[in-house]
Amino acid sequence: MTSRRKFISLSVAAAAAALVPAGKAEAASPKFPSNVVYTEKDPGVWAKKAATHLPQVERKDNKVVIRTLHPMTKEHYIVRHTLVDDKGNVIGAKTFSNTDKKAVSRFELPEGAKGTYYATSFCNKHDFWVKKIKL
Helix, strand or coil, X not given: CHHXXXXXXXXXXXXXXXXXXXXXXXXXXXXXXXXXXXXXXXXXXXXXXXXXXXCEEEEECCEEEEEECCCCCCCCCEEEEEEEECCCCEEEEEECCCCCCCEEEEEECCCCCCCEEEEEEEECCCEEEXXXXXX
């Protein structure tokens, strides 16, 4: 279990680092490596899985709710959600168990939060999914 947690932690850290734009051109349109990070525009080998793996994001006042419309079973489940700003700062993270009924997380936003954020969803079988959002 320790090595799995370490893998997830390193994956989230690497993804957050990949989200940090190197310059203004990249800030407008970050490009993630295909078949490493999955997005709505580039679901790669998991194209048929996008509907149940892409994080769904809703803002309610100073909170963000992230949902992944994915069944949670012992063998196949969403492991983690994160919310990251465009500078790579992790706003919030929630780890799920295969016994959780739904993959839903709630994060409080910093005062005056606006701009580009990234919601992530990590599936134990279908990898790391990112959705770019504007708040």
